[in-house]
Amino acid sequence: MNTRSAPKIDVFSPIALDSLQLKNRLVMPPLTRSRAEPGNLPSSMAATYYSQRAGxxxxxxxxxxxSAGGQxxxxxxxxxxxxxxxxxTKxxxxxxxxxxxxxxxxxHVGRISHPDFRGGDLPVAPSAIAPRGVxxxxxxGLKDIPTPRALETHEIPVIVEEFRQAARNAKIAGFDGIEVHGANGYLLDQFLEDGTNQRTDRYGGSIENRARLLLEVIAVTADVWxxxxxxxxxxxxxxxxxxxDRHPQETFGTVVKRLAALDLAYLHLIEPIQPxxxxxxxxxxxxxxxxxxxxTLIVAGGYNLARANAVLQAGLADMIAFxxxxxxxxxxxxxxxxxxxxxxPDPQTFYSGGANGYIDYPTLGEM
Structure with a gap:
């Protein structure tokens, strides 16, 4: 009988996302840096920034x-x-x-926008509910966000198709896959949670209806990829x-069970800070x-190395975002x-523009 125990999984263990072989379980998650150039082009420094972190x-x-309306x-x-x-592509x-x-x-940011980004038009949302204090x-400079305009039912398929085209464009640009942003109070999350969705059509009311837009976006991007x-x-x-959301366990539990049946690359969860x-x-x-x-489950939420390894070894997640x-x-x-x-990290340079705090953090060899 083989009595040797299986090697412990840690953040440095490789993992496969279907046919993609990943060299470790450390994820660099989405980090807004506000350095895009005219035309909403990624910064000319972005190739350096991301390739520096290719480990x-x-x-x-x-x-x-x-889409342009999603800014x-x-x-x-x-x-x-x-x-x-x-x-x-660069x-x-x-x-x-x-x-x-x-x-x-x-x-797509939904209501978290301003007419300045939309040619003078109001931001759009599932319901005409302004985000308080945002x-x-x-x-x-900083401006208050106005009360958004509720999307008409016939407008929603247009947004779904914009995601489909964006997925096509990402494929042309050479990406290895895409992540649908259903978090952090942006459009898909606004439809999902009942605090921001008071619709009475097929996109509001029940959890299934509120999740409809998210699932439609996933379906069209999966058609592409x-x-x-x-x-x-x-x-x-x-x-x-x-x-x-009044019943977050029920809402998100129902959605996650639906996602589990879709054979996705991964589910990426941001764990909430307990108040x-x-x-x-x-x-x-x-x-x-x-x-x-x-x-495959990715988890984010202020992890350090010890906590990340403990979660991996307990089988509670498969990859950890830092x-x-x-x-x-x-x-x-x-x-x-x-x-x-x-x-x-220097918070003063998170969104400041320029190379400072973007591509000039030293490596060990440069210190």
């Missing part, structure tokens, strides 16, 4: 507009024009030359952008979702392997 098992780009912040890139496709080429794997995250960065190259990001219980106080949030961690989702750590450490994988100290 990650998987890179997921900053959130990228599937909500200044200097964020798109994937709806030929020029944008050509610019992104990024994918650079990452692949370094042996990296890169997915593009596709988004502002957005425009060319003229195959479901095994489509990931989905969700943020159950997240409150960013004034989000709420302090007398009304604790229901469990929306991987402990709740793992039994519902047997496929956000600001990848932002500030282009050689994060090597640093973690060697137990070396990490660079400290």
């Amino acid at each position: 990650a098992g998987l890179i997921i780009t900053e959130a990228t507009q599937a 909500g912040y200044i200097a964020t890139p798109g994937i709806y024009s030929e020029a944008q496709v050509q610019a992104w 990024v994918t080429d650079a990452v692949h030359q370094k042996g990296g794997v890169i997915f593009m995250q596709l988004w 502002q957005t960065y425009t060319a003229d 195959g479901s095994d190259r489509v990931g989905v990001r969700l943020s159950p219980g997240g409150t960013f952008n004034d989000m709420c 302090q106080g007398e009304h604790p949030m229901p469990d929306l961690s991987v402990h709740f979702f793992r039994p519902l989702y047997p496929g 956000g600001q750590s990848f932002l500030a450490n282009p050689d994060l994988v090597e640093r973690l392997q060697r137990g070396a100290p990490l660079n400290t």
Whole structure:
């Protein structure tokens, strides 16, 4: 009898996403950097930025507009024009030359926008509900977000088709797959959660109806890529952008069970921060979702190396996202392997533009 135990899985263990072989389980998640150039082109420095971080098992780009109407912040890139496709091709080429794997995250911000980005038109949303206390960065600085216009039912298929075309464009640009952004209070999340969706048509009311747009977007992007190259990001219980749902376990539990049947590349969950106080949030961690989702599960939420390895070894997740750590450490994988100290992220440069705080964080060899 073979009494040798199986080797322990850790963040440095390889993993396969169907036919994609990933060299480790460390994920660089989407990180908005607000450095897009005129025409919403990815920065001319983006190829350097992403290829510096090609040691990650998987890179997921900053959130990228599937259409011109999906923009909500200044200097964020798109994937709806030929020029944008050509610019992104330089990024994918650079990452692949370094042996990296890169997915593009596709988004539409919905109500988290401003008429400045929409030719004077109001932002659109499932319902005409303004996000309380939320502002957005425009060319003229921070501005309050107005009450959005509720989408007409006949307008929604247009948005679905914009995601389909964006998925095609991402494929032309050489990406290895795409991630559908269903998190953080943007359009697909706004339809999903009952705090922002008060519709009475086929896109509102029941959980199945509120999830319809998300599932339609997944279906059309999977038509382009195959479901095994489509990931989905969700943020159950997240409150960013004034989000709420009365029954988050039921809502997100139902959605995750639906996703489990789709043979996706992965499900990417942002674990909520548990609030302090007398009304604790229901469990929306991987402990709740793992039994519902047997496929590849990525988890994000302030992980360090020890906590990441503990979650992997417990079988609660398959890959771990390290956000600001990848932002500030282009050689994060090597640093973690060697137990070396990490660079400290500089929040003042997260969205400041330019090379500073973008491509100039030193590697171990440069210190």
